[in-house]
Amino acid sequence: MTTGDLFGxxxxxxxxxxxxxxxxxxPRSLDEVVGQQQLVAPGAAFGSMVRAGRPVSMIxxxxxxxxxxxxxxxxxxxxxxxxxxxxxxxxxVKEVREVLAGAGQRLEDRGQRTVLFLDEIHRFSKSxxxxxxxxxxQGTVILIGATTENPFFEVNSPLISRSTLxxxxxxxxxxxxxxVDRAVADGERGLGATVxxxxxxxxxxxxxxxxxxxxxxxxxxxxxxxLATGRGRRVLCTAEVEEALQRRVGRS
Numbered sequence: 405m406t407t408g409d410l411f412g413x414x415x416x417x418x419x420x421x422x423x424x425x426x427x428x429x430x431p432r433s434l435d436e437v438v439g440q441q442q443l444v445a446p447g448a449a450f451g452s453m454v455r456a457g458r459p460v461s462m463i464x465x466x467x468x469x470x471x472x473x474x475x476x477x478x479x480x481x482x483x484x485x486x487x488x489x490x491x492x493x494x495x496x497v498k499e500v501r502e503v504l505a506g507a508g509q510r511l512e513d514r515g516q517r518t519v520l521f522l523d524e525i526h527r528f529s530k531s532x533x534x535x536x537x538x539x540x541x542q543g544t545v546i547l548i549g550a551t552t553e554n555p556f557f558e559v560n561s562p563l564i565s566r567s568t569l570x571x572x573x574x575x576x577x578x579x580x581x582x583x584v585d586r587a588v589a590d591g592e593r594g595l596g597a598t599v600x601x602x603x604x605x606x607x608x609x610x611x612x613x614x615x616x617x618x619x620x621x622x623x624x625x626x627x628x629x630x631l632a633t634g635r636g637r638r639v640l641c642t643a644e645v646e647e648a649l650q651r652r653v654g655r656s
Contacts (some may be wrong), residue, residue, distance in 0.1 A: 450587065
């Protein structure tokens with residue numbers, strides 16, 4: 405390993421350590437995805453396209469914390485595509501065109517596709533959405549738009565007609581519980597290096613009160629772990645989970 409590679413890995417490790425638990429525990433493959441079986445189960449349209457390495461431009465519609473960003477990452481990882489992300493709150497037509505130009509160059513130079521993930525696509529203006537059309541039509545990018553709003557009202561018809569719509573549902577409590585267990589046990593990306601477990605009642609409270617939102621559950625779990633370790637405990641109890649849930653930021 406060269407010095408440059410070593411420093412690159414070190415910088416990546418520093419970045420990962422600064423990420424919140426929900427980002428660190430993001431699934432890296434379809435097999436790691438919890439919930440959304442109507443999409444990822446063998447034979448389901450979404451999973452079949454991704455496993456075959458032939459994803460199409462799509463819109464992911466569902467409540468917060470149900471895995472829209474995760475599925476976009478998984479599409480890129482499973483198909484060895486480059487991943488570019490834009491947000492409606494910061495990107496304009498200029499940024500869209502720059503990403504499309506870079507994706508076209510990447511495709512011509514290396515034959516590599518690009519997943520363009522657009523968070524809150526419903527907030528993009530008509531001109532921003534129109535700027536995406538050439539890249540989608542020509543296959544320069546695999547567009548994955550995420551929205552919590554009904555796309556038939558919020559996304560331009562030409563873009564809708566060129567995309568496949570997938571609906572995400574809130575996670576079931578048992579799915580949230582599985583994510584909690586995974587995060588508690590994982591010593592590399594999760595909390596396993598600092599906590600040794602979570603009490604059954606605490607787990608049940610977190611799984612139920614997360615309301616199907618995996619991000620909310622993992623954010624609360626991370627706060628609960630900080631509270632527990634600060635009190636010299638390695639097993640999370642109901643009191644810490646309750647306090648963490650009370651301190652969470654409400655959804656907008």
